[in-house]
Amino acid sequence: MRIGTLVLGCLLAGIAHGQVVQGGLELRWGDAAPEAAARLAPRFEAAVALDGGGRIALDPDQARRGAGDLYALANRRVAVAFGPAKSGGRRAVEAIVAVDEPAHGTPHIRSGQADGVAKATLGATRWITVACRFSDIAQEQKPVDFFRGQYGEQAGQLGHYWREVSYDRINLAGSDAAGWYALPHPRSHYVTSEDGKDKADLNALFDDCTTAADADVDFSGVVGINMMFNGDLDGYAWGGGRCATLDGANRCWSSTWNPPWSFNNLAPLAHEMGHGYGLPHSDNSDGDDDTYDNPWDVMSDGWSNAVADPTYGSLPKHINMLQRDRLGWVAAARKRSFEVGAARTRLQLDYADRPDSSATQMIVLQSPATPDPYSGTFYVVEARRRAGAYESALAGDAVIIHRVGSGYRYEAESQDADRPPADVANNEGSMFRPGEAWISPDGLFTLYVEAATANGFTVVVGQRGRVTGGEGARRLK
Known part of the structure; x- marks a missing residue:
């Protein structure tokens, strides 16, 4: 019996008259165009594609809580346990567990969380671009x-980018493009109004676009499908997964749905591909509901502090070290974890972009265990610099700290020493430089940036000094 099935059985023991279904977990993120007068709020959808056909939409918050780390299960086969029907007739999600057997996995970096394993993304990850036009739009x-050139291996192209950001753990070898293919319907068939808002039928777009390309494309050998459409969708570009049968292969495909403003720039396209790999958004610590305000991570703000390319538009910056680690790209020798009360330690923190580093590139500051294993908080520390094809427009060379956890989201929030925090985390408060230190909002951790080195910074975990400023992340004088 598979491990996931054993875990599910234990979870179901306390669920009376519940229901269990199995299928592929589809997670999808909708990202609005940045130039809109009033930028639309991001969207997030979760569904289970049933083995016998059909789909069940899942309440996102219930799904996050039921899975603990929902994003680790993206595009995987899962079992979903529903509790007894409530008065309104809708059953709540009680648990979601994986029932597949990943070939590779990396345990959560927090201790005591062996309930799930994030599926590592390694080796060849071949993508196919399929360009489709609405029947009523000719352009x-x-x-x-x-589109074929976007996958190239030169600096500023996606093949090069994903090799660099993954430390050469993945590649896009064999990726290609095909099109343009005529969809059988006009845009109005796929984009309708729902509660006064445009809503794109992503499943119909996927089905019709891949069907139109089927005679030319062998989908069985690809991991992901980038769909390019010649008109706006519902104000969003979308990334995530679609479970379907293509060329005899039934599985969940990493998928993106891109209007012209998205495919004209590599940054939003890489952002949506990141969702295809199962990566969530990142954020900053200003407390608002705008997730696009952390320019240290393409999974948040792909536009600010971005390098501009004459051919491929805004280029993607790197992703934060937490997300690199989730996909299995950070070697164990490059990580150091510290529990509360750990002895004062001085160490070299190398820049995150160095592929040949032999020093630490990721520091994890671990909060104490709590009765609820998913409600704790931890911090991930990395060093970034203005260099290379993708990072040369960053705000500066500095140590960057992300807070992770609490609320079942596993989304990284860059920390800010300014009070109040800046709206966009490209300010001095988000950058910790030599002579400056940070104290965590809960007061459990302190990190002091002692000096700059040729390859990064010397930092001290446990160093204390005179504290100035308000609550939360603070700077030492």
Whole structure:
């Protein structure tokens, strides 16, 4: 019996008259165009694609709580346990567990969380771009060779980018593009109004676009499908997963749905591909509901502090070290974890972009265990610099700290020493430089940036000094 099935059995013991279904877990993120007068709020959807056909939409918050780390289960086969029906007739999600057997996995970096394993993304991850046009829109904004060139191995192209950001743990070898293919319906068939808002039928777009390309494309050998559409969708570009049968292969495909504003720039396209790999958004610590205000991570703000390319538009910056680690890209020798009360330690923290580093590149500050294993908080520390094809427009060279956990989201929030925190985390408060230190909002951790080195910074975990400023992240004088 598979481990996931054993865990599910234990969880179901306390669920009377519940229901269990199995299928593929589809997670999808909708990201609005940045130039809109009033930027639309991000969207997030979760559903289980049933083995016998059909789908059950899941309440996102219930799904997060039921899974603990929902994002670790993206595009995987899962079992979902529903509790007894409530008065309104809708059953609440009680538990979600994996019932597949990943070939590779990396345990959560927090101790005591062996209930789930994030599925590592390693080796060849071949993508296919399929360009499709609505039957009532004739314009084809880019030639197919443009999309094919996006996968190239030169600096500023996606093949090069994903090799660099993964420390060469993944590649896009064999990725290609095809199109343009005519969809059988006009845009109005796929984009309708729901509660006064445009809503794109992503499943119909996927089905019709891949069907139109099927004669030319062998989908069985690809991991992901980038769909390019020649008109706006519902104000969003989308990334995540779609479970379907293509060319005899039934599985969950990493998928993106891109309007022209998205495919004209590599940054939003890489952002949506990140969702296809199962990565959530990142954020900053200003407390608002805008997740697009952390320019240290393409999974948050792909536009600010971005390098501009004459061919491929805004280029993607790197992703934070937590997300790199979730996908299995950070070697164990490059990580150091510290529990509360650990002895004062001085160490070299190398820049995160160094592929040949032999020093620490990721520091984890671990909060104490809590009765609820998913409600705790931990911090991930990394060093970033203005260098290379993707990072040369960053706000500065500095130590960057992300808070993770609490609320079942596993989304990283960059920390800010300014009070109040800046709206966008490209300010001095988000950058910790030599002579400055940070104390965690709960007062459990202190990190002092002692000096700059040729490869990063010397930092001291446990160093204390005179504290100035308000609550939360603070700077030592």
